Amino acid sequence: MLHVPPVTLPTTPAAALLSLQADIDALPTFAERVAAAKTRFSSKNRKGDTTFDAIKEVLTAMCAGRCRCMYCEDSAADEVEHFRPKDLYPEVVFAWINYLYACGPCNGPKNNRFQVLSAKSRTIVDVTRPLKAPVTEPEPGDPVLIDPRREDPLTLMRLDIRGTFLFRPIPSKGTHEYERANYTINILHLNERDHLPGARKDAYEAYCALLHRYVLKKKASASAEYLARTESALRRTHHPTVWAEMKRQRDEIPELRALFREAPEAMQW
Incomplete structure (x- = not known):
């Protein structure tokens, strides 16, 4: 939310x-x-x-x-x-x-x-x-x-x-x-609907996968157009609160800390 x-x-x-x-x-x-x-x-x-x-x-x-x-x-x-x-x-x-x-x-x-x-x-x-x-x-x-x-x-x-x-x-x-x-x-029953935590977890994995792909392609000198498409796909992913928390909590999770270090521009997405 x-x-x-x-x-x-x-x-x-x-x-x-x-x-x-x-x-x-x-x-x-x-x-x-x-x-x-x-x-x-x-x-x-x-x-x-x-x-x-x-x-x-x-x-x-x-x-x-x-x-x-x-x-x-x-x-x-x-x-x-x-x-x-x-x-x-x-x-x-x-x-x-x-x-x-x-x-x-x-x-x-x-x-x-x-x-x-x-x-x-x-x-x-x-x-x-x-x-x-x-x-x-x-x-x-x-x-x-x-x-x-x-x-x-x-x-x-x-x-x-x-x-x-x-x-x-x-x-x-x-x-x-x-x-x-x-x-x-x-x-709003944000915690009580059984499927919601699982959906947020799925979103977390999707965000991580997209950010990981972005980092790999960036290191491989992918075109700006390709990187923009990956950014756009990430922005369209459901449960954007998960993404907001990934940015907020990045220093508490080693995997996220490493990914955002490689792609600091993602903090603005």
Whole structure:
């Protein structure tokens, strides 16, 4: 799970989102705004809608690999996901910065579950609305869930590429930062889906093989075109968090230390 570089939405769909959001914001009560947000988004988020076709095209270009989920990087991204759930935050139901492209196995469990670091008490509060509960505004606060559109998840969690291929929080237990990392890992089931560690291990081996091939061909004075193709293949490989961790942890793993010493330019890939 990596930071998603910012991309500006083209003018026409951006203007359409602003207009749609203004319609929601104009409603008099919070409950009406929530109801309209859900209904209006469902009616717009369909194939053939020019605004959301354009949005999905841009989100696809922002994804890693071949349109992989922005959370797990494994399954195909095919759902426009609201970082702040529309059931709780109708004021951003049509906000471009609130959109991620996700897969069902990530978006489904997350659903409308959400925690915040309360602005008032500075404690973590679950603002998820229970089924059939009154539709009231959630307590103000900063999200506990890590937002890859706005921040770098790898400042708070680390992928073990030396054995388990599981994510672990970096901050110390008992800190809000630890809780943020732990909550993100758990709510998205980043460690609980059995195939994910194996997929990350496969990606690690693929990255190593490509980098090893690049180093060998570089030493053999291969053409710049050939080396560029190898770099391009590496950039398209799934689970780019594995690659990011290979660069971060290179000095801890002799094989990686040697490869990156021979190809220091790969640190910029």
